[in-house]
Amino acid sequence: MSLVIVGSVAFDTIRTPWGDREKIVGGSGTYCSLAASFFTRPRVVGVVGRDFPRKTLAELRSHGVDLAGLKIKAGKTFHWEGKYEDDPNRRTTLRTELNVFADFRPEIPAAYRASRIVYLANLNPEHHAYVLGQFRQPGIVAMDTIRLWIETKRETLLEELGRVQIFFANDEEARLITGETNLISAGKALIGLGPSLVLLKKGEHGALVFGRDFVFGVPAHPCEHVIDPTGAGDSFAGGFLGYLDRTRGLSVRDVRRAAVYGSVMASFAIEDFGIGRLLALDWDLIEARFRQFRKLTAF
């Protein structure tokens, strides 16, 4: 079992119509590793400043997250500020202070280099080759991206899509990359660009999984009060990849169940600001929600 997550460990300031939070812990690497920690012992590669709370690092470690790849550098931690309106699927970035993340060149610890799964969480695609070059042929490379890279590094992004096995995208990103309005066409077009699995996340409408010869759909957990959608996608990736790492398989059945566990972790993440809800979880709660997904979808 070995899953390496290369991503941001950061501060988020979140503004919503029902409340604000200043500089709470966030970041793709944080959400993803915490979600994955219920399935495997994820390894994080990232960087924080000296201002990052030791308490959070201790909490992550106590959840089984391996932080050997997390550098603590002089300076301030990456800080993102965003605002949600009534529709939690839409958000506006108000501020991005990269700080120590600005010249982050991910160094993979020797102990991580034989890992089975590598997840590149919305990294600048120009850095993928440098990161992957440090691994001894990982079995599965997974990546996510963000609008910024689609708009500014399109060519490199498309090249990188040709090298990964798993690609996570939300509906907007899938449409932007492929130019397809129809999400089924967009998902299939992404498969045509290289990955053997595409996870298309649709927020309140659930997720679609595209493989070379199957499509799987799962509705979202029926949540009435989305408190903070930040990190939902990263928590989905954490649950999905964590489950795949734990099962050691990659059959269609594994992938379907992994997508439901991804949906389970995302459904918890949005129930509170930041990583609060994920920190408070235990395996019984996760299994109970997995069973709720069965009830939601069985016919």
Next chain:
Amino acid sequence: MSLVIVGSVAFDTIRTPWGDREKIVGGSGTYCSLAASFFTRPRVVGVVGRDFPRKTLAELRSHGVDLAGLKIKAGKTFHWEGKYEDDPNRRTTLRTELNVFADFRPEIPAAYRASRIVYLANLNPEHHAYVLGQFRQPGIVAMDTIRLWIETKRETLLEELGRVQIFFANDEEARLITGETNLISAGKALIGLGPSLVLLKKGEHGALVFGRDFVFGVPAHPCEHVIDPTGAGDSFAGGFLGYLDRTRGLSVRDVRRAAVYGSVMASFAIEDFGIGRLLALDWDLIEARFRQFRKLTAF
């Protein structure tokens, strides 16, 4: 087995980016009864003008649709013209010529009055009482509505919601009626207004079913080429109510399966302009697609 559908039998002119069709057969009663005809012998109450093609009436009859309640009046048939852009979930009405439908007062034939299920397909809610008064206590009353009635007959519509058991709405209508952005909240709020079942149709995102103590979700059939979304909602209602009429039940299991059959019929309806695809169906094709929904959603 007895399902009465009170709705429009009409002409549609459809404009899409990939082709137009002038004055083809459409209407809520047509789509709904044709979809239901694969499950039961639906009874249609409506009105057409002398210009309505006899060929279509013969086709409907040969599918087992009972047209004893369809009046043929001097004058022209209801004619709607609409336009779709790239996103098939959005449409613009270009023209509505009510013609003989303008003073349609639905008269229920004596033979229909003991029917088990009555479906009021986007009728003016002010006419519901008149229609329902002609029945001997139907077991199930179902209704749909349109934006026009939500905006112009809101009070009456809310009263009528308090009298029906089943309500069909798309996401836009559910939000307009309840004022809730979150679709789970909207679905629950609609249940709070009276119906014991709410069918919330989300186009490419599938459907949600709300009961008093359960939520069921089903993704849409993965369709890459939506040719004509007109009638998808009415075909959903036809499959749903037709299946419920056939099973004679209303258990949660019946309702879940009915919603999948509704999704099956809607998924066929959008594959061609007008009722062409529905007319060409047979039971094997319907069962094969039902099994595809199992494959789509099983984990």
